[in-house]
Amino acid sequence: MTDTRIYLSPPDVTDVERKLLLNAFDSNWVAPVGPDLDAFEERVAELVGVRHAVALSSGTAALHLALIAAGVRRGDTVLVPSFTFAATANAVAYLGARPVFLDSTPHSWNVDPELVAGELRARAGRGQLPRAVIAVDMYGQCADYDPLLAACDRYGVPLIEDAAEALGATYRGRAAGSFGLAGVLSFNGNKIITTGGGGMLVTDDGSVAKQARHLATQAREPVPHYEHRSVGYNYRLSNLLAAVGRGQLQRLGQMIEARRRTFEHYRAALGDLPGIEFMPIAAYGVPNYWLTCLLVDAERFGAGRDRILDALAARDIEGRPAWKPMHLQPVFQDCVMRGGEVSASLFHRGVCLPSGSALTDRDRDRVVDAVRSVTCEQKG
Known part of the structure; x- marks a missing residue:
């Protein structure tokens, strides 16, 4: 017998996901929204322990919208771990901002809280505080959030948690994705669960969730015709993919x-x-x-x-x-x-x-x- 190829982290799907997907298809709730999308968001928010969840086309889209919610604009700086996937830094570049990279600690491979605190202190002294700090939960393990949040709170700088790899992990009993202004999850094909491609912004802040939903649907205003007062994006997850995600969450x-x-x-x-x-x-x-x-x-x-x-x-x-x-x-x-x-x-x-x-x-x-x-x- 010839051994089959072993992949690094392939999708793991069963008849559970297949049935939910076919049910969504047969109901004609295909895209862009529907009951499976609503249920998927509600269940993820419950798992993470936050009030709001916005299902999006990718974790990168969620990062982009989280940075917008944090007020990041062209010319700003954002503190970013150097040891991460490129999407973390790319989302900063989308907005014309510049990442300032910080090293990791060997104890968890996550960003070093002392470097974050030191960089914030130095920049505060120069009147050049960054607009935001991103922490990344590396390979499914949370960063050390107590000192990170303390440092960010001291200088009034919002923290964004890139928990793309960490759904289901915890920090001192609290779920990954629940820290800072907003958390970011990924459902890419190689993640702990998958929707075939997708992500989610999770937050306790209702205004952040509302802004993310608005921008993710091309920033269309709630009027009968197509009215746009700001630039939006086509970032919403489809109801079909959300149905797959609901099955994955069960497992x-x-x-x-x-x-x-x-x-x-x-x-x-x-x-x-x-x-x-x-x-x-x-x-x-x-x-x-x-x-x-x-x-x-x-x-x-x-x-x-x-x-x-x-x-x-x-x-x-x-x-x-x-x-x-x-x-x-x-x-x-x-x-x-x-x-x-x-x-x-x-x-x-x-x-x-x-x-x-x-x-x-x-x-x-x-x-x-x-x-x-x-x-x-x-x-x-």
């Missing part, structure tokens, strides 16, 4: 548990190897284990990150390097960076292993065998 707990078991399996099977270190789990919260990531000390392990990725690829297994920091990306090379050593090290040493919630024991063993084969080659 969220099971999918998080499956990814946790995968993390534990890899850690037990590879943790004894010299030079292998897994992403640390911060004591302040519980992640959703979206991706299992490890760091490779090439000198101790006998080979570097790329050799492990090559060994995975040779066995038809998808692996990825950790995120390449934004301050190392050519498009953002002229932006200010504070620190950088931690996030650069995470990129050069980091490997993301297959972590999908439908992985079988056989799949996990194939991944383990591929990683361990590299050490055998070195010994041979």
